[in-house]
Amino acid sequence: MKVEVIIPAYKPDDKLVKAVRALEAQTMKPDRVRIILTKTREGEKDELLARLPEGTVVEEIEKKYFSHGGTRQYAVDSSEAAYILFMTQDAIPADRYLVRNLCGALAKKDAAVAYARQIPYNSSSDIEKYSRRYNYPSYSMSKTKADLPNMGIKTYFCSDSCAMYNVAIHNELGGFDVTADFNEDMLYACKAINCGCSVEYVSDAHVYHSHDFTLKEQFRRYRHVSRSQRQHREEFRGVKSESEGIKYLMKGMRYFIYRCNFKAAFGLIATSAVKYLGFLAGKIGNEQD
Numbered sequence: 001m002k003v004e005v006i007i008p009a010y011k012p013d014d015k016l017v018k019a020v021r022a023l024e025a026q027t028m029k030p031d032r033v034r035i036i037l038t039k040t041r042e043g044e045k046d047e048l049l050a051r052l053p054e055g056t057v058v059e060e061i062e063k064k065y066f067s068h069g070g071t072r073q074y075a076v077d078s079s080e081a082a083y084i085l086f087m088t089q090d091a092i093p094a095d096r097y098l099v100r101n102l103c104g105a106l107a108k109k110d111a112a113v114a115y116a117r118q119i120p121y122n123s124s125s126d127i128e129k130y131s132r133r134y135n136y137p138s139y140s141m142s143k144t145k146a147d148l149p150n151m152g153i154k155t156y157f158c159s160d161s162c163a164m165y166n167v168a169i170h171n172e173l174g175g176f177d178v179t180a181d182f183n184e185d186m187l188y189a190c191k192a193i194n195c196g197c198s199v200e201y202v203s204d205a206h207v208y209h210s211h212d213f214t215l216k217e218q219f220r221r222y223r224h225v226s227r228s229q230r231q232h233r234e235e236f237r238g239v240k241s242e243s244e245g246i247k248y249l250m251k252g253m254r255y256f257i258y259r260c261n262f263k264a265a266f267g268l269i270a271t272s273a274v275k276y277l278g279f280l281a282g283k284i285g286n287e288q289d
Contacts, residue, residue: 003030003099004081008071009089010038017051022093024053028100032057036075038066069180076175085164094119094206101205102164112192114200115163120210126264127271128210130252141201145193153241158189158199162207169197183228190235218271219278226282245276
């Protein structure tokens with residue numbers, strides 16, 4: 001059984017190098033690590049190769065040809081692996097068992113994709129640390145269509161920051177939406193769930209990954225999320241995102257107030273408001289398209 005790691009990269013920094021070295025040290029070492037580098041200047045590929053372990057493949061593409069769904073689908077189509085682990089350039093394996101534990105989850109019949117638990121970097125804000133705790137709990141889950149009444153939109157949650165795909169099932173389901181320039185992981189998870197497959201959250205597969213987005217970046221991000229869901233309204237019919245946002249806010253407020261972290265509590269209100277405005281802007285924008 002071949003396992004290939006695919007990492008799309010754009011102006012990569014030291015985190016990518018650390019990630020590849022950590023992948024080379026896994027107890028279940030991937031058969032190949034492949035970087036799909038969006039070209040920004042001459043000589044960038046050779047400079048990156050010089051810093052990476054021997055055997056790492058770096059493939060350049062022009063920026064105009066990159067898209068979240070299309071580039072990942074190209075990677076699947078040009079691979080001979082049975083399992084493909086997609087990671088982002090800023091995600092670093094936290095231990096030596098990441099690949100093994102994700103592979104173990106995909107051994108389950110009809111498991112389409114397995115995604116890892118994301119651990120925030122120590123430098124992350126309190127709000128970001130809470131967000132990772134909320135979205136990536138300490139217990140594993142096998143999510144199916146039967147979970148939709150209770151979990152709602154969270155049933156479809158998945159993250160290509162670190163997610164392994166069963167290629168046979170991926171091909172059978174038609175793969176990624178190649179037109180998707182955002183949210184390709186959740187769109188695929190939605191399709192898998194609705195076709196009777198499962199999405200596996202693997203809490204003992206650990207990867208370091210977090211972001212401290214500005215309010216402007218949060219607005220843009222959630223506008224993209226909303227647009228993606230509107231463009232695929234049939235798949236998301238009857239599943240609301242707003243209720244999940246309220247649940248996230250209320251749990252976060254209790255979490256911070258209990259710890260007397262009032263600064264983070266007020267910050268959570270601000271970021272949640274901006275996320276909602278971005279989500280609303282995406283809905284309105286699509287209504288006018």
